[in-house]
Amino acid sequence: MKTVRKLFLAGGIxxxxxxxxxxxxxxxxxxxxxxxxxxxxxxxxxxxxxxxEPASFATFISATGRVVSEEEASVSAKYGGRILSFPKEIGDxxxxxxxxxTLDTLQLEIQREQALSQVAVAQRTAAQAKAEMDDAAKxxxxxxxxxxxxxxxxxxxxxxxxxxxxxxQRHEAAQAQVKAAQDAVRLVEQAIEESVxxxxxxxxxxxxxxxxxxxxxxxRPILTLANLAKLTCAVNLPENDLPRxxxxxxxxxxxxxxxxxxxxxSVLRIAGTPNPDTRLFEAHLRLRERPAGLRPGLxxxxxxxxxxxxxxxxxxxQALVSQEGTTAVFTVKxxxxxxxxxxxxxxxxxxVEIRSGLASGEFVVISGREMxxxxxxxxxxxxxxxx
Numbered sequence: 001m002k003t004v005r006k007l008f009l010a011g012g013i014x015x016x017x018x019x020x021x022x023x024x025x026x027x028x029x030x031x032x033x034x035x036x037x038x039x040x041x042x043x044x045x046x047x048x049x050x051x052x053e054p055a056s057f058a059t060f061i062s063a064t065g066r067v068v069s070e071e072e073a074s075v076s077a078k079y080g081g082r083i084l085s086f087p088k089e090i091g092d093x094x095x096x097x098x099x100x101x102t103l104d105t106l107q108l109e110i111q112r113e114q115a116l117s118q119v120a121v122a123q124r125t126a127a128q129a130k131a132e133m134d135d136a137a138k139x140x141x142x143x144x145x146x147x148x149x150x151x152x153x154x155x156x157x158x159x160x161x162x163x164x165x166x167x168x169q170r171h172e173a174a175q176a177q178v179k180a181a182q183d184a185v186r187l188v189e190q191a192i193e194e195s196v197x198x199x200x201x202x203x204x205x206x207x208x209x210x211x212x213x214x215x216x217x218x219x220r221p222i223l224t225l226a227n228l229a230k231l232t233c234a235v236n237l238p239e240n241d242l243p244r245x246x247x248x249x250x251x252x253x254x255x256x257x258x259x260x261x262x263x264x265x266s267v268l269r270i271a272g273t274p275n276p277d278t279r280l281f282e283a284h285l286r287l288r289e290r291p292a293g294l295r296p297g298l299x300x301x302x303x304x305x306x307x308x309x310x311x312x313x314x315x316x317x318q319a320l321v322s323q324e325g326t327t328a329v330f331t332v333k334x335x336x337x338x339x340x341x342x343x344x345x346x347x348x349x350x351x352v353e354i355r356s357g358l359a360s361g362e363f364v365v366i367s368g369r370e371m372x373x374x375x376x377x378x379x380x381x382x383x384x385x386x387x
Contacts (some may be wrong), residue, residue, distance in 0.1 A: 024104040044379030047368035048331055050316065053360055057312035059348040061244060061301050064282070065235030069228070073200055074221035079191040082215045090208055093228065094199045101222055105194035112188040119181040126174035133171045136164035155201065203227040204295055216370060226296045232268060233287065233300045236280035245270060251285050251304040257293070264288045267304060307346070313315040313358055314351040319366045329358070330365040330372050332380065337365065337372040
């Protein structure tokens with residue numbers, strides 16, 4: 001029995017010693033896990049870099065607008081009347097001289113008949129006055145011969161001459177009446193002729209401003225016409241973009257009506273004053289190649305190249321760091337991150353022009369810069385050669 005107790009006592013002591021020894025071993029061998037900063041300092045912060053080289057650099061302005069015609073007309077009836085027909089519809093193309101509308105000429109034709117009757121009356125009156133004038137002239141001649149023969153007095157000759165002068169005046173007045181009546185006929189005939197309203201130039205009908213059967217006064221527009229040969233793209237610019245835009249600059253244009261296609265253009269001119277409602281300035285772009293089906297009113301998206309330079313150093317915008325009002329980038333030199341102040345210029349297409357602070361061939365961090373500090377070790381995970 002004593003032997004058994006001794007064995008149990010010895011086993012308990014051994015177990016206690018094993019437990020205490022294990023605790024002591026764990027305390028002695030435990031080490032805390034290193035922090036992220038410690039790991040980065042030892043292994044280097046993983047970054048992506050780009051090697052900058054001189055390259056071409058362009059800046060752009062984006063604008064929207066619509067297609068317009070340089071030659072648009074509001075076609076009107078010169079003499080007025082009731083509209084009989086519109087042979088063409090909105091959106092139809094017409095050639096110069098083609099009929100756009102016709103007006104009722106019934107009243108004009110009645111006026112022409114009346115005017116022709118007045119001409120006939122005036123001509124008969126003029127013929128009678130001519131005969132009277134001729135008779136008076138013969139009478140003057142006869143009186144002058146009799147006076148020369150001393151048959152009549154000089155006073156009778158003077159009376160004959162006065163009768164002749166009166167006949168001449170009546171004849172001239174009758175001739176003027178004939179001319180006035182003929183002019184009236186010509187005016188009515190011109191009105192009849194112009195009751196057929198024709199296109200002043202080839203183009204497309206944009207809108208109708210009157211209906212068949214409507215009586216329109218002289219000079220009132222009845223439809224609009226746009227010249228398809230003189231189409232431009234009118235885009236809207238805010239005033240702060242004006243100093244950067246000038247005639248002759250290149251541009252690209254896209255239309256919703258022609259998806260997937262891009263067209264080249266150039267700046268033709270810029271409006272001198274803004275639109276009073278939008279306060280935007282209108283710039284006209286001339287297309288170098290005009291797509292088939294282009295017409296006024298189509299929506300336009302344009303990109304104007306305001307500057308194009310060669311040999312420019314540029315970095316992606318995400319490479320920039322702003323610290324205490326200073327713009328800088330992180331460069332990588334001998335495995336270390338170096339905070340390098342830079343002077344920047346214009347931005348374009350996700351890139352920023354570097355005017356000073358960097359040299360060609362330097363490596364600039366474009367990803368991972370959030371974890372960088374001056375002098376920290378870096379591990380280049382990915383490098384891009386050039387932008």
